[in-house]
Amino acid sequence: MxxxxxxxxxxxxxxxxxxxxxxxxxxxxxxxxxxxxxxxxxxxxxxxxxxxxxxxxxxxxxxxxxxxxxxxxxxxxxxxxxxxxxxxxxxxxxxxxxxxxxxxxxxxxxxxxxxxxxxxxxxxxxxxxxxxxxxxxxxxxxxxxxxxxxxxxxxxxxxxxxxxxxxxxxGAHKSQRGWLPERHDTETHLIPNVLRSTPDKPVKIFGTDWSTVDGTCIRDYxxxxxxxxxxxxxxxxxxxxxxxxxxxGSGRGYSVREVLSAASSALGHQIPAQDSSRRSGDPAVLLADIKKASTYLGWTPTRDLLAMVTDTAASFQLS
Ligand SMILES: NC(=O)c1ccc[n+]([C@@H]2O[C@H](COP(=O)([O-])OP(=O)(O)OC[C@H]3O[C@@H](n4cnc5c(N)ncnc54)[C@H](O)[C@@H]3O)[C@@H](O)[C@H]2O)c1
Missing domain, CATH: 3.40.50.720 (NAD(P)-binding Rossmann-like Domain)
Known part of the structure; x- marks a missing residue:
């Protein structure tokens, strides 16, 4: 086929x-x-x-x-x-x-x-x-x-x-030819940007005063x-x-600080980050209900945030 x-x-x-x-x-x-x-x-x-x-x-x-x-x-x-x-x-x-x-x-x-x-x-x-x-x-x-x-x-x-x-x-997939990394010239996604954060160009945390567990936005990865x-x-x-x-989605939300913490564990050092003001149009929480994916497709995600961060880091040859 x-x-x-x-x-x-x-x-x-x-x-x-x-x-x-x-x-x-x-x-x-x-x-x-x-x-x-x-x-x-x-x-x-x-x-x-x-x-x-x-x-x-x-x-x-x-x-x-x-x-x-x-x-x-x-x-x-x-x-x-x-x-x-x-x-x-x-x-x-x-x-x-x-x-x-x-x-x-x-x-x-x-x-x-x-x-x-x-x-x-x-x-x-x-x-x-x-x-x-x-x-x-x-x-x-x-x-x-x-x-x-x-x-x-x-x-x-x-x-x-x-x-x-x-x-x-x-995350990323390891093919027989090697990793297939996320390669966007303009990268807007949090995990790649967190992994590439440096003291000179720290990743920005947009909003630290949301009504969430740690004040940062929650997203579903x-x-x-x-x-x-x-x-x-x-x-x-x-x-x-x-x-x-x-x-x-995964049906589970992770805050920006949780992503930073997972990435710090994956790289074995504290990732620099800079608190910034909220961006307009950003909702505090975006979380998928994934019951239909389970009932209709028989699908449930099996890889957690740490796997996504670790695989992305490996695909960038950072770990
Ligand atoms: N990455 C995410 O988190 C995410 C979330 C929601 C939806 N999506 C959707 O998933 C799809 C893939 O996303 P991605 O992250 O791999 O983006 P990507 O930019 O890496 O892939 C899109 C591909 O489409 C090609 N393309 C663009 N215009 C084209 C055209 N006119 N004719 C032929 N090819 C064309 C690009 O060259 C590119 O290879 C997109 O439709 C995106 O909107 C992605």
Whole structure:
């Protein structure tokens, strides 16, 4: 069975490619390498370097595929505020092109990388999939728009789709070729930034006066390898004509100070950090309710914060 992995040269997509190949799937990668890296794609995968926005290239990439894991897209919240049109063009229009070409090629199964950003500021935590969606930035809006398009495609054209709403993805996968690290030119994720913190450029803690155990924000982290296991289960559970939305997190929250402490243990020294004021738009707590992932996908995460930090550090060759 051949799977098209869009965004397969990126952090999460490259991990998926490697695990799929190990499990005996054939893989095609479509990636324009705008934020991904061609050298992350193993030689066993068929690699089409090109954009989702080019229908001809998408058609070529879909050849022989039975299903699609759709990771490709723009994913920086801050950039999306400055360049909303780019985010709508790539994330929404690009997905429309992909879906049109899938329909033409009679490929009816897709798993989409959605995001907790679709929910916006939560009214209650943990967040259930049935919670109101109210994104607070263009990135979240584009993810929600695609979720809605997938529902429509199921109803109108019989597509089978699962949107996996990731919370914070972390950790790294060790492939036979070595670690597949998170390699974002602009790194906004806490764990990589904590691990790279130095006395000269200490990582900032945005807000130390939240009403949480230690005053810092609480987030839900999921290991990238657990995340890909959920995708492979999702591929097997897709029902034609239906669209499911499923949260992926660990169902457990960690404060920024807990992340710092885990990273300090992993590196064996105290990580420098600087207390800063709150950032606007940051909720105090973001926590996934992951019961649906368990009942629908038969999935439970197995790797904890220490594993995520330790694997990230090893992938950066810091430990
Ligand atoms: N990392 C997280 O914590 C997180 C959380 C929620 C959702 N997501 C979603 O997961 C997906 C993967 O995230 P990631 O962290 O691996 O990001 P990434 O930037 O490493 O990967 C995205 C990939 O998509 C490719 N791409 C971008 N535009 C493209 C286009 N027009 N045509 C073809 N390829 C294109 C990039 O080159 C890159 O390789 C994204 O859709 C992201 O929004 C990630």
């Amino acid at each position: 051949r799977i098209l992995v869009t965004g397969g040269a990126g952090y999460i997509g490259a991990t998926a490619v490697d695990i799929l190949l190990t499990q005996g799937f054939d893989v095609t990668v479509l990636d324009d390498c705008s934020t991904g890296h061609a050298d992350s794609v193993p030689s066993q995968a068929r690699f089409i370097e090109g954009s989702l926005l080019d229908a001809h290239t998408v058609r070529e990439a879909l050849t022989g595929a039975s299903a699609v894991l759709h990771f490709a897209g723009k994913s920086l919240v801050g950039e999306s505020v400055v360049k909303p049109d780019l985010y709508h063009e790539v994330n929404v229009h690009g997905t429309r092109i992909l879906l049109e070409e899938m329909r033409t090629a009679a490929i009816q199964r897709i798993v989409f990388s959605s995001s907790a950003a679709t929910y916006g500021e939560p009214v209650t935590t943990p967040i259930l999939e049935s919670a109101a969606t109210s994104p607070t930035n263009p990135y979240g809006e584009t993810k929600l728009a695609v979720d809605n398009i997938l529902t429509q495609e199921g109803q109108l054209h019989g597509l089978g789709a699962i949107s996996l709403r990731y919370f914070n993805v972390a 999921v290991h990238v390898v657990d995340l890909i296991d959920a995708h492979i289960s999702a591929l097997q559970k897709i029902q034609l004509g239906s669209h499911e939305v499923i949260n992926l």
